[in-house]
Amino acid sequence: MKWTTQQMDTYLNSKEYVDTAVIPLIPLDWEKDPKGKVSMGEFTSLVTEELERQFKGRIFQIAPFTYLSGEADEQKLERLLEWDRHFFKNGFKHIVYVTSDGDWKKLENELPDMLIWMPSLSLESMDASYAKEILNQQMKQMLPLITDKWQQEPKERS
Amino acid sequence: MEEKKHKVSRRQFLSYCLMGVGGFMAAGMISPMVRFALDPALEAGGESDFVQVTTLDDLTEEPQRFDFQVEVEDAWYTSDQPRSAWIYREGDEIVALSPTCTHLGCTVNWEGHDDHPNQFYCPCHHGRFEKDGVNIAGTPPTRPLDVYEVEVRDGSVYLGRPMQR
Numbered sequence: 152m153k154w155t156t157q158q159m160d161t162y163l164n165s166k167e168y169v170d171t172a173v174i175p176l177i178p179l180d181w182e183k184d185p186k187g188k189v190s191m192g193e194f195t196s197l198v199t200e201e202l203e204r205q206f207k208g209r210i211f212q213i214a215p216f217t218y219l220s221g222e223a224d225e226q227k228l229e230r231l232l233e234w235d236r237h238f239f240k241n242g243f244k245h246i247v248y249v250t251s252d253g254d255w256k257k258l259e260n261e262l263p264d265m266l267i268w269m270p271s272l273s274l275e276s277m278d279a280s281y282a283k284e285i286l287n288q289q290m291k292q293m294l295p296l297i298t299d300k301w302q303q304e305p306k307e308r309s
Numbered sequence: 310m311e312e313k314k315h316k317v318s319r320r321q322f323l324s325y326c327l328m329g330v331g332g333f334m335a336a337g338m339i340s341p342m343v344r345f346a347l348d349p350a351l352e353a354g355g356e357s358d359f360v361q362v363t364t365l366d367d368l369t370e371e372p373q374r375f376d377f378q379v380e381v382e383d384a385w386y387t388s389d390q391p392r393s394a395w396i397y398r399e400g401d402e403i404v405a406l407s408p409t410c411t412h413l414g415c416t417v418n419w420e421g422h423d424d425h426p427n428q429f430y431c432p433c434h435h436g437r438f439e440k441d442g443v444n445i446a447g448t449p450p451t452r453p454l455d456v457y458e459v460e461v462r463d464g465s466v467y468l469g470r471p472m473q474r
């Protein structure tokens with residue numbers, strides 16, 4: 152489900168079925184390689200939207216978690232943990248963070264739940280059908296990660 | 310006299326201006342409401358054009374998934390959005406099913422679960438449908454998968470909009 156009032160109504164009527172929150176993690180940086188950062192954000196949104204399309208009835212697509220690239224690791228981690236606790240406490244047993252920012256890969260072990268990291272492809276340089284093909288391939292690998300996760304017990308939070 | 314008239318009309322002008330803004334705001338508030346009221350109809354009607362999806366030769370008796378794009382007109386902009394269909398042929402008939410689970414909208418897969426061959430399976434809450442799209446009792450969906458309008462022209466298969474059964 153998407154971040155809209157209309158879909159919120161659907162959610163409120165069927166909460167018990169929607170147990171997974173997907174949070175896109177999107178870096179900002181207007182100093183060093185702004186375009187690269189935009190490209191990460193763009194790709195992350197694409198992937199998140201496709202996930203939402205596949206699993207609309209069970210996941211809620213949360214508004215993006217944004218941060219300056221320069222923000223200290225501990226600080227952005229702490230902020231994300233707070234989001235995580237918030238959504239976990241309020242009905243989401245599974246939380247998936249989606250990003251193209253490699254910084255999170257380093258922090259993966261400290262995250263309480265599942266990180267999906269995909270390096271961003273510069274889709275602008277490919278022709279549309281090729282870009283779609285690549286994205287499809289990536290999605291094919293990613294979808295089972297989520298359905299497998301659903302087979303497992305939700306991760307405990309301390 | 311001349312002067313007074315002028316002043317009044319200036320004040321009037323101002324108040325007209327304010328009314329104008331108010332009126333504009335009211336219109337701004339009303340038109341989304343109208344839009345919401347009409348929305349289901351708009352959504353269904355927004356994709357009435359037929360889109361070429363595949364050719365007859367590519368179809369089998371086994372449902373296969375085809376992806377395509379439709380132009381969707383939103384209030385603010387028009388965009389191409391991805392759609393999929395599960396299509397198969399049965400004798401002369403072509404059946405194109407919407408992959409959208411009628412429970413809460415996840416995407417279903419043909420034979421998506423090893424334990425349930427010859428059925429569509431929804432990974433979200435284990436909804437299941439027969440090959441013809443009819444929901445299987447005891448699983449969460451309560452109505453069949455929608456079917457697309459199908460048209461065949463010169464060996465190509467075109468899909469219209471998905472229809473609720």
Ligand code: FES
Pocket residue numbers: 168208209410411412413414415431432433434435436449450
């Ligand atoms: S969305 Fe398909 S079973 Fe719930």
